[in-house]
Amino acid sequence: MKGPEVVLLRRLLVLPAAAAVLAASACAPADNTDTKAAPSGAAVNCAKDRLPLKTAGKLTVATDTPAFEPWFKNDDPSNGEGFESAVAYAVAEELGFTKDEVVWEKVGFEQSYAPGAKTFDFDVNQISITPERQKAVTFSDGYYTVAQGVVGLADGKFAGATAKEQLKDAKIGVQVGTTSLDAVQGQIKPATQPSVFNNQIDAVNALKNGQVDLIAVDLPTAFYVTAAQIEGSKIVGQLAPAGAKEEFGMLLEKDNSLVGCLNQALGELKSGGRLQQITDQWLSSAAGAPVLK
């Protein structure tokens, strides 16, 4: 995705503005390119009772079902375990909500960006922020920088590959709606069309059955697949981001002004080292995969 230029530009534009409102508040909606969404320059009051919530007093958070590890644990977002569940609760805490005041809602990925009013305050579902998507919804700042991983069977034909060119003849499976497909088509450019499955489980099964040689998933998922889902599988390597770094963001209804306070909370979590701590706890192994040249 064309991230860094855009992000940089945004940051530059925001700098003078941020300086101006520094005294008043630090939470200018920095991430929002759409000026409409900004609550007209006024300082955002992030007191809990002033938040524009769907249900007063409750923070309604959505995610897809089933919720996969390592993002969630035991398909139960409300247990606070797994990376995204932990992030959501940390944000909630930052905004002043107790654990009981966080309500989880099951919302499919394609449902999450349907036009019109949404029933949730925000959705955490490993959704990559892209400029195209930002035309339809509002994203928070990124909470995780993701890389794409390629998984194959350890005794498979492509297990020893070290360069992207060596994967050209592979039959590759991906999950629909993921940026993994873009990465495969843009970087590996396989000779046969990739197989695009409804969900991650189908892709994993296709690899197990030998219907595909490799699957491309985000790196934390790749580690989970090799560790828990397919015995005798290995991470062949990771794909370096093509141009921009790819970030997961929380998805909000278009122009929802809650984004300002979410970003403020995320900012606190980042500067306080809490986000890094959560990342280390749940996605610790995601760093060590060799980059495919």
Next chain:
Amino acid sequence: MKSRLEVSRAEASRVKSERQLAREARRRRKAVVSGAVAGVSTAVVLGLLAVGLPSSPGWPRVRETFLSWPHFTAAFPDVLSGFWGNVKIFLIAEPIILALGLAVALVRTVKTPAFFPLRALAVAYTDVFRGIPTILLIFLVGFGVPALNLQGAPGDPMVLGAIALVLSYGAYVAEVFRSGIDSIHPSQRAAARSLGLSQAQSLRYVVLPQAVRRVVPPLLNDFASLQKDTALVSVLGVIEALRQAQIHSTKTFNYTPYLATALLFVLLTVPMARFTDWLAARAEGRRAPGGR
């Protein structure tokens, strides 16, 4: 006997009675009035839609997310190339389905006791495969067969998907054929037998030709349904029209690519609907007095 020429002359010289003229005038007036009413009400309905839809509060958003021309043109080439996959599946599956359906229907008409196991198998086949939701069958065949790890079993998801569709639709089509065969009056068979045709011959030359003609419209109806169900094969990872649209849609969070897919499917089914109409009209014409 009068010649045709004389008849037409007699008609030309016929003088209409006053009453007939008044009747015709009344009919003309009525036609004009009903035409005007239909025209006005159509204009009102279309006008209300044209005014009402865009003035609804969410219209700009709906137009942007479902009817966006740039998104349409961006996705259309990919969707079209995916659609070729749907057409391929359909064209290959359809003849096989016809053969399978007819075979199963024929097996069910055999009354010889020795063939009971075969007949029971045919009944079980239609019962089971008509009962299983098509998408489930596609999953079972598409993921189950490769998991068996059999030598020589097909591995191409498109082929596996087509096999699942054949199994599912074969059962439906078998029932359509059977209803056609059952609808032919027993007297036809009796007449054929009395003329010295064997059981098989009377089925082949008397019953089947009539039965098949009778079930052509429901068969084509099933095939319109099959054309659309080819999109279900996408669950096996095949990138056909619907999946291609989904890929574009998830990339941009815009639903217009689905509209492109819908348009292509409609373009495929409409000619078939007209063909069905034409067949029905032809059959009607043949049955009518003086028909060819």
